[in-house]
Amino acid sequence: MTTAADAVREAAQRIAVVSDTPRLDAELLMAHAMGVERNALLLGRLADAVPAGFEALVEARLAHTPVAYLTGTRAFWTIDLEVGPGALVPRADSETLIEAAVAHFVDRAPTSVLDLGTGPGTLLLAALDHWPQAQGLGVDRSPEALAFARRNAGRLGMGRRARFMLGDWAAALDARFDLVLTNPPYIGTDERLPQEVVGHEPAGALFAGADGLDAYRLLAPQLARLIAPGGVAVVEIGFTQAEPVSALLRAQGLSTRVAQDLGGRPRAIVAG
Numbered sequence: 001m002t003t004a005a006d007a008v009r010e011a012a013q014r015i016a017v018v019s020d021t022p023r024l025d026a027e028l029l030m031a032h033a034m035g036v037e038r039n040a041l042l043l044g045r046l047a048d049a050v051p052a053g054f055e056a057l058v059e060a061r062l063a064h065t066p067v068a069y070l071t072g073t074r075a076f077w078t079i080d081l082e083v084g085p086g087a088l089v090p091r092a093d094s095e096t097l098i099e100a101a102v103a104h105f106v107d108r109a110p111t112s113v114l115d116l117g118t119g120p121g122t123l124l125l126a127a128l129d130h131w132p133q134a135q136g137l138g139v140d141r142s143p144e145a146l147a148f149a150r151r152n153a154g155r156l157g158m159g160r161r162a163r164f165m166l167g168d169w170a171a172a173l174d175a176r177f178d179l180v181l182t183n184p185p186y187i188g189t190d191e192r193l194p195q196e197v198v199g200h201e202p203a204g205a206l207f208a209g210a211d212g213l214d215a216y217r218l219l220a221p222q223l224a225r226l227i228a229p230g231g232v233a234v235v236e237i238g239f240t241q242a243e244p245v246s247a248l249l250r251a252q253g254l255s256t257r258v259a260q261d262l263g264g265r266p267r268a269i270v271a272g
């Protein structure tokens with residue numbers, strides 16, 4: 001009999017053609033097909049028979065579908081988020097923004113958080129999980145993404161602390177917030193991306209004009225009026241964008257510093 005362990009091994013070999021993390025992908029798909037956490041696989045369920053549905057998941061992965069769209073969830077910071085087509089898959093690099101915010105609020109906790117371009121609620125819900133007394137607002141122009149965000153807030157027991165609004169960045173807002181988080185689209189329109197990204201994730205979450213800076217040009221003046229006294233904005237950047245984005249923020253009278261991701265690359269601008 002082919003065991004789940006055999007099937008994971010074989011699937012990983014096939015998935016290696018489309019993924020840099022084939023063994024992890026195969027294990028996540030097997031855990032999903034079995035209806036268990038990946039940890040349960042590592043604890044021995046790989047001796048089980050291959051569940052129905054595993055092969056279809058592998059086929060979809062070979063067609064470049066992101067693993068998170070197949071399993072329906074993605075871990076981010078301390079929370080698990082429900083994700084699917086219509087919402088960007090949260091990236092580990094974006095945890096740099098939460099780390100930078102935690103480093104800023106050493107002596108006090110933020111009570112109000114704004115997440116511009118919230119997608120499935122990623123940065124807002126991670127921040128509210130970290131600061132249980134805080135409340136917040138997530139804005140996105142994508143109704144599909146906001147549907148995921150609202151479901152995630154409910155699933156995580158944050159339905160009363162997290163509100164979500166359909167909108168064009170902060171155009172409709174006049175309040176100030178202790179913490180403003182944003183990871184807007186920042187890819188230049190000519191940049192080449194992997195098939196699993198361009199073929200599956202929403203273009204409106206990725207691209208921002210020829211130089212990738214269009215969203216920052218709109219956001220910079222808005223951020224300057226949104227930050228409460230003593231507060232801070234933390235803005236994700238592509239690793240070549242520290243200079244131009246800092247310049248846009250400084251032109252609005254904000255002071256800036258760069259925060260690096262775990263790979264030591266510039267990943268966020270902290271502005272206040």
Ligand SMILES: C[S@@+](CC[C@H](N)C(=O)[O-])C[C@H]1O[C@@H](n2cnc3c(N)ncnc32)[C@H](O)[C@@H]1O
Nearest residue numbers: 090117118119122140141142168169184185205
């Ligand atoms: C890179 S994704 C980040 C999503 C989410 N914050 C995350 O990390 O998973 C950028 C998000 O900004 C949203 N967005 C793009 N343009 C926008 C606009 N003008 N106003 C509001 N949201 C916008 C997209 O729909 C998308 O959800």
